[in-house]
Amino acid sequence: MRRAIVTGADGFLGRHLVQELERRGVAVTALARRKRPGAPAGMHPADWSANIRQIIEATAPEVIFQLAGRVSGTPAEL
Numbered sequence: 001m002r003r004a005i006v007t008g009a010d011g012f013l014g015r016h017l018v019q020e021l022e023r024r025g026v027a028v029t030a031l032a033r034r035k036r037p038g039a040p041a042g043m044h045p046a047d048w049s050a051n052i053r054q055i056i057e058a059t060a061p062e063v064i065f066q067l068a069g070r071v072s073g074t075p076a077e078l
Contacts (some may be wrong), residue, residue, distance in 0.1 A: 001062050002026060005056065006021070
């Protein structure tokens, strides 16, 4: 694997996954809602969900790790 996208890259699992992938030489496109202190380098905070098609086309990932989610909210929000 040479290229990957990680959604939820600023979360507990995502940040560790991004670090490990980068350690292995994988070019990672890290997607998150916001950039937190200590977040992976190259983080793309924003409303990326509206542009996911363009991001996939531009980066041509071999793998997409979907780790984005919520831990609170109403049933409709979740």
